[in-house]
Amino acid sequence: MEATTSRSPITPLHSQIKNTNLNPFFTLKLLKRRRKIPLHARCSSSSSSSGKSNNQKTDAIELQKLIEDYPYEFNSKDSPSSLPRPLTSAQLSNLTSEGSRLRVAYQGVRGAYSESAAEKAYPNCEAVPCEQFDTAFEAVEKWLVDRAVLPIENSLGGSIHRNYDLLLRHRLHIVGEVKLAIRHCLLANHGVEVKDLNRVLSHPQALAQCENTLTKLGLVREAVDDTAGAAKHVAFHKLMDAGAVASMTAAKIYGLNILAQDIQDDSDNVTRFLMLDREPIIPGIDKPFKTSIVFSLDEGPGMLFKALAVFAMRNINLTKIESRPLQKQALPTPDDNAPGFPKYFPYLFYVDFEASMADERAQNALGHLKEFATFMRVLGSYPADNGLP
Numbered sequence: 001m002e003a004t005t006s007r008s009p010i011t012p013l014h015s016q017i018k019n020t021n022l023n024p025f026f027t028l029k030l031l032k033r034r035r036k037i038p039l040h041a042r043c044s045s046s047s048s049s050s051g052k053s054n055n056q057k058t059d060a061i062e063l064q065k066l067i068e069d070y071p072y073e074f075n076s077k078d079s080p081s082s083l084p085r086p087l088t089s090a091q092l093s094n095l096t097s098e099g100s101r102l103r104v105a106y107q108g109v110r111g112a113y114s115e116s117a118a119e120k121a122y123p124n125c126e127a128v129p130c131e132q133f134d135t136a137f138e139a140v141e142k143w144l145v146d147r148a149v150l151p152i153e154n155s156l157g158g159s160i161h162r163n164y165d166l167l168l169r170h171r172l173h174i175v176g177e178v179k180l181a182i183r184h185c186l187l188a189n190h191g192v193e194v195k196d197l198n199r200v201l202s203h204p205q206a207l208a209q210c211e212n213t214l215t216k217l218g219l220v221r222e223a224v225d226d227t228a229g230a231a232k233h234v235a236f237h238k239l240m241d242a243g244a245v246a247s248m249t250a251a252k253i254y255g256l257n258i259l260a261q262d263i264q265d266d267s268d269n270v271t272r273f274l275m276l277d278r279e280p281i282i283p284g285i286d287k288p289f290k291t292s293i294v295f296s297l298d299e300g301p302g303m304l305f306k307a308l309a310v311f312a313m314r315n316i317n318l319t320k321i322e323s324r325p326l327q328k329q330a331l332p333t334p335d336d337n338a339p340g341f342p343k344y345f346p347y348l349f350y351v352d353f354e355a356s357m358a359d360e361r362a363q364n365a366l367g368h369l370k371e372f373a374t375f376m377r378v379l380g381s382y383p384a385d386n387g388l389p
């Protein structure tokens with residue numbers, strides 16, 4: 001799988017994509033151009049005062065190239081020479097063939113477990129690094145990428161709450177899940193031994209998954225955005241007193257030494273990732289499906305019992321239940337004041353159950369739940385990953 005998967009040479013997508021308000025067609029093409037011109041490099045060179053005229057010239061050339069390549073996107077004000085020209089079928093077929101390789105957003109930098117999960121979920125995809133979870137959601141929403149693959153729970157560390165909140169705030173659909181065995185290593189620069197270490201850097205989930213080992217070693221934990229980012233930092237700054245908890249892949253990429261392998265507290269350390277898309281998939285009954293929903297209830301004795309009974313009475317197995325305090329900023333803005341949206345009950349319940357939305361039992365169960373739930377949304381109905389991680 002490694003050999004067939006190429007990485008995006010662009011620097012991680014960051015929150016600047018908030019300002020991208022282009023139409024999807026143009027954004028897709030602009031992104032292809034960005035692959036050749038790293039975003040950060042372009043920003044920093046044009047902001048430096050020296051060589052300003054050179055930059056202006058480069059910008060002009062860039063704009064001219066854009067006008068030539070994408071005439072349909074510019075009106076006569078932008079391009080004095082011509083009115084927009086319709087797309088030719090050659091341009092369209094080019095786009096289709098180039099676009100056939102799926103671009104998949106993940107959070108972190110190269111070597112993160114999420115990158116491996118993206119590659120497992122979509123073999124031969126182009127994995128696109130994003131700085132934050134929110135950025136990955138937005139990248140899909142704004143058509144910068146085709147899908148996102150994000151962690152949702154780990155067998156040792158539990159739920160990734162941030163992603164539960166983001167699932168509600170954004171309008172993406174869960175179209176699949178993928179489970180990945182997480183095997184952590186303790187990494188350090190060459191020449192550094194375990195006894196030299198005072199501190200260790202990693203993602204908070206990874207630090208939590210290695211709690212016993214790190215406590216035994218007496219290392220101070222420092223949380224960073226992702227495991228591979230920790231490895232990169234240790235290597236880049238040539239730290240001699242700090243190690244990183246990350247994957248073997250990260251060790252190879254950043255040229256670090258592996259001081260210890262499999263340092264997670266339990267050998268069965270598995271993270272479940274969700275595959276997200278702009279459109280839902282059509283649920284089937286040809287293979288085992290799972291459905292994820294979120295709902296809220298009125299306050300009162302036995303309300304949750306009553307809600308869960310709609311599944312039990314139809315012999316539907318629940319695989320996960322998560323309750324999250326209702327946060328104003330986690331609400332999907334357009335529905336904020338929609339009738340029936342929870343105003344008083346302070347919790348949202350996220351439930352995964354083993355049935356497809358094409359299954360009559362699931363439809364009846366949700367119809368029943370809707371009769372008394374104050375809010376309900378189906379987050380996705382998708383094939384279950386029942387294979388070995």
Ligand SMILES: O=C(O)C(=O)C[C@]1(C(=O)O)C=C[C@@H](O)C=C1
Pocket residue numbers: 107108111112113114115151154160182203205206225226227228271
């Ligand atoms: O830091 C990484 O490498 C990630 O991919 C993130 C992440 C997470 O968020 O849980 C993914 C899998 C592991 O459980 C540890 C960290």
